[in-house]
Amino acid sequence: MKKILIVGAGFSGAVIANTLAKTGEYFIDVIDERNHIGGNCHTERDPKTDVMVHQYGPHIFHTSNEKVWNYVNSFGTFRPFVNRVKSIYMGQVYSMPINLHTINQFFGKTFGPEEAKNWIKSKGDSSIDDPKTFEDQAKKFVGEELYKAFFYGYTKKQWGTEPRNLPASILKRLPVRFNYDDNYYNDIYQGIPEDGYSAIIQKMLDHPNIKIQLEKRFLGGSDQSSGYDHIFYTGPIDAYFSFRHGRLGYRTVYFKEHRTEGDFQGNPVINYADEKVPYTRVHEHKHFTPWESHSKTIYFEEYSKETDEDDIPYYPKRLDEDMKILKEYELEVSRLSNVTFLGRLATYRYLDMHHIIEEALDCAEKFINKQS
Known part of the structure; x- marks a missing residue:
């Protein structure tokens, strides 16, 4: 049997491990430097409230890929869940993403869909032909007022820089609707696992050919000499190469925890769009x-x-x-024959859970076919 090392016990690593283990042809070691599986999707019950907490921030599973949806449901029950985000700006609560209710409330109107489309079009900056920055993208499609209200302050807090310094691609995935649909996502399948994400990933890793070692740090390229036939690496790409070309830039988040009786805000997630409010959002996990x-x-x-x-x-x-630094690391990756880089950190891309699972399934299938 071939011996495989998987670095990282999040969804990428778990999907690879599960797919390879089921063939019966591989022994798989999964290591993770944290004291739990699940990566940033890790969930566990809060002992004081018994609420299932998303330890690294909210995760709502959504996809239009039936194969991915059926795959994750084979490891546990996903309950239907629609993410309805609210945003507070200047003391008012608005519905997000921007929809017909948001537009009518913000401008004090009673527009129908076509009237709202024409109104927003008139507000947009028609002089911007090809938006390159976040700010240009917002101003072109929703206008100065909605941009300043719902995107400027929140984005500046989230990314630590003026939105004009950010690429337009960050905003392109956020919808604007001209009906009263306040579902944050457009995907066909949406849900949250009944017993949490960590239970799903634990079932993926529950196989006699898979051994899990937590609180074990991968030491970088030197670990290739450990006798493994192949390594699947899901950690930061720059860390693998000991940051020899420099560190890639990331934003991180941290949380201030509160408990109380009853219901604090009546909704899973509320954004705080005002720049003067130091936090970006508040999430209350009983509502998930x-x-x-x-x-x-x-x-x-x-x-x-x-x-x-x-x-x-x-x-x-x-x-x-x-991106200049990334090209240096990608060149290094291209020279490796027995290491596969996958997942958000190893490919330095923003990926949702369904993208990660889809790519990991495809990667595992190609690897198996190549070996046979």
């Missing part, structure tokens, strides 16, 4: 499991900051200097 009942509650203020050496990286910044 509406099928459960809890007399107490736990909620978190979320703050964004630059990633220091000891921080967990969350969001790849992908600024011009980062």
